[in-house]
Amino acid sequence: MKFSKAIYQTQGRYRRLTVPQFTVVTGLIVILIGALIIATPICSNEKVGFWEALFTATSAVTVTGLSVIDIGQDLTIYGQVVLATMLLIGGLGLMAITTFLQGFVVRGTELRCRLDRGKTLDEFGVGGVGRTFRGIVLTATILILIGASALYNFGFTDIPDKGTRLWASIFHSISAYNNAGFGLWSSSLENYRTNWVVNLIIIMLIVLGGLGWRVTSDLWSNRTNLTRKSLSLHTRIVLRTSLLLTLLGTFGLLITESLGQGGFFNQVNWSTRLMSAFFESVSARTAGFSTLPLSLENISDSGLLLLMTLMFIGASPGGTGGGIKTTTLAALMAATRSTLRGQSDVVIKNRQISDKVVLKAVGITLGSILFVLMMTLLLGLSNNVTQEESFSFLEMLFTSISAFATVGFDVGVTKQLSHLGQLILIIGMFVGRLGILLLLSAIWEVISRDRLHRQNRIGFPHADLYV
Numbered sequence: 001m002k003f004s005k006a007i008y009q010t011q012g013r014y015r016r017l018t019v020p021q022f023t024v025v026t027g028l029i030v031i032l033i034g035a036l037i038i039a040t041p042i043c044s045n046e047k048v049g050f051w052e053a054l055f056t057a058t059s060a061v062t063v064t065g066l067s068v069i070d071i072g073q074d075l076t077i078y079g080q081v082v083l084a085t086m087l088l089i090g091g092l093g094l095m096a097i098t099t100f101l102q103g104f105v106v107r108g109t110e111l112r113c114r115l116d117r118g119k120t121l122d123e124f125g126v127g128g129v130g131r132t133f134r135g136i137v138l139t140a141t142i143l144i145l146i147g148a149s150a151l152y153n154f155g156f157t158d159i160p161d162k163g164t165r166l167w168a169s170i171f172h173s174i175s176a177y178n179n180a181g182f183g184l185w186s187s188s189l190e191n192y193r194t195n196w197v198v199n200l201i202i203i204m205l206i207v208l209g210g211l212g213w214r215v216t217s218d219l220w221s222n223r224t225n226l227t228r229k230s231l232s233l234h235t236r237i238v239l240r241t242s243l244l245l246t247l248l249g250t251f252g253l254l255i256t257e258s259l260g261q262g263g264f265f266n267q268v269n270w271s272t273r274l275m276s277a278f279f280e281s282v283s284a285r286t287a288g289f290s291t292l293p294l295s296l297e298n299i300s301d302s303g304l305l306l307l308m309t310l311m312f313i314g315a316s317p318g319g320t321g322g323g324i325k326t327t328t329l330a331a332l333m334a335a336t337r338s339t340l341r342g343q344s345d346v347v348i349k350n351r352q353i354s355d356k357v358v359l360k361a362v363g364i365t366l367g368s369i370l371f372v373l374m375m376t377l378l379l380g381l382s383n384n385v386t387q388e389e390s391f392s393f394l395e396m397l398f399t400s401i402s403a404f405a406t407v408g409f410d411v412g413v414t415k416q417l418s419h420l421g422q423l424i425l426i427i428g429m430f431v432g433r434l435g436i437l438l439l440l441s442a443i444w445e446v447i448s449r450d451r452l453h454r455q456n457r458i459g460f461p462h463a464d465l466y467v
Contacts, residue, residue: 023434031057031430034086043079044069051419058426060086062433063320065181065288065408066425068415072184077167083182084174090433091178091209091320092136136213140177147173147205155198176205179321181288181408193291194272199279206287210315211238233351234327238316241326242285245310249281250274252306260300264292284310286321288408295411296395304398304411311405312368322406322432324368331361360437367436368404375400375428382420391416399425404432 034057037043039050048056052069059066060083069075075083151169159165168184175182183189192198208216215235222230231239254277257265265273276292283289284307292298299307314323334348335358346353379396391413399413403425414425431439 024439027061027430027434030086030089031061034061034082037082038075038079042076043082044075045073047074048079051422055422055426056083057086058429059408060180060182061090062406062429063087063090063178063180063286063322064403064406064429064433065175066403066410066414066429067182068422070186071182072186080167080171080184084171087174087178087180087182088140091174091180092140132213135217139213139216140209143205143208144170144173144177147177147201150201151198155192155195155201172202173205176202176287176289177209177320179206179209179287179315179319179406181283183289187293188290190291190293193268193276196275199275199291202287202289203279203282206282206285206289207242209320210285210287211242212316212318214318215239215316233349237330237348238326241330242316245285245313245326246278246281249284249306249310250278253277253280253303256300256302256306260303263300263303264298280307281310284407284409286311286314286323286405286407288402290409294409296392299411301394304394307409308398308401311401311407311409312372314405314407322404324364328361328364331358332365335361364435364437367440368432371428371431371436372397372400372404375404375424378424379417379421382418382424400428403428406432 031054035050035054038057039048039053044053048069052074055066055068056071058064071080071083148166148169151173152166156165156168159168171182171184174180181188185191189198189202214232215238218232218235219226228236254265254273257263257277258273260266265276268276279289279291296304312323313329314325315321316326330348331346331353334353335346338344338346346355346358376393376397379391379400380393383391383396395411395413398409398411401407402409406429414422417425
């Protein structure tokens with residue numbers, strides 16, 4: 001009787017949760033369950049305690065790729081399967097999954113809650129969550145299987161054991177499509193630096209996963225007539241911005257690293273330089289795989305700054321990557337252009353962008369910058385308090401952006417951090433994956449729901465502010 005009453009009370013609490021709050025709670029539960037499973041002897045060896053499992057589970061659900069353990073050595077095949085499952089949960093969209101689950105937990109959902117659900121999740125219309133979710137899962141399954149087949153038959157051909165090669169192909173295909181960056185080898189994909197087949201397959205999976213469901217669906221629907229008029233404005237902006245960022249990253253790295261003295265690029269030929277620059281440029285936009293050793297000794301300060309810029313921007317809305325998103329950058333650039341031209345409206349491709357979208361882009365960018373700076377500040381303080389290994393400001397900033405943007409690039413800092421420093425990264429990964437605005441919305445709804453509703457009914461006089 002008491003057990004049934006507890007279940008009823010729990011369900012009652014869930015009924016009162018909004019979508020942002022429900023997403024945060026569900027994400028924490030999934031991470032905790034994953035950590036408990038990974039910490040068991042059947043999934044890992046004695047080197048993996050609960051703390052290591054918690055960090056790994058958080059990194060997996062947030063599809064980051066930062067790790068304090070060696071995935072291939074410290075996790076058993078069962079642990080690796082659990083890790084791959086968590087990558088799928090995080091990559092397919094934690095918000096999409098929790099919203100889908102909310103339909104079962106919160107039965108009898110009223111129209112207001114459905115509208116709130118549609119408003120919070122920009123990728124789904126009212127009542128269309130289930131259909132869209134099934135489309136996302138089907139698309140992901142097909143692309144992952146195609147990628148795994150290509151890696152098995154044409155990529156990882158140097159692995160003699162067929163079972164080992166099959167699992168390596170499946171795992172890396174899942175990790176690449178979900179922009180996670182987890183690999184079964186401690187050196188990531190450095191051994192396949194000159195293997196163009198592996199590089200191109202991984203790049204294609206990263207790009208397809210990062211474009212987002214809306215873009216891939218639009219491209220597939222118009223596959224017989226791929227013209228500017230047939231594609232939506234969102235798709236065109238995503239494709240154009242992604243292409244420009246990839247080209248900027250590729251040629252930028254070629255320039256910065258070729259001019260550097262004693263760096264990695266000066267030790268290899270030009271074909272390897274081009275492939276490595278292209279791969280890192282794509283991977284930096286939240287995939288986390290690397291074909292070159294990332295460190296302050298191998299990459300110049302200018303190159304690291306370029307990588308941090310790409311990491312911070314990230315992938316596209318509805319995709320498996322993180323960052324502030326390509327469309328956010330496009331909206332900010334369009335707003336800047338309109339300001340310089342003296343225009344009162346923001347226009348992209350002869351289409352007026354609403355003020356709400358521009359304000360959201362500003363809020364996401366400013367909130368993300370402030371959060372990354374706070375993470376870097378706290379990492380510096382934790383470093384001083386624990387008196388652990390000393391890190392430079394550039395190393396701490398790079399690691400903070402890598403965690404918040406769910407990239408997974410590591411310059412040798414993560415494993416050497418104290419538990420306090422790693423806790424900061426755990427929080428950063430979680431906040432970065434959920435989105436800074438969604439988390440702030442969940443907190444704000446808890447502390448001031450009534451005041452927020454009253455404020456919406458009040459109009460205020462206009463005033464000028466000089467900036």
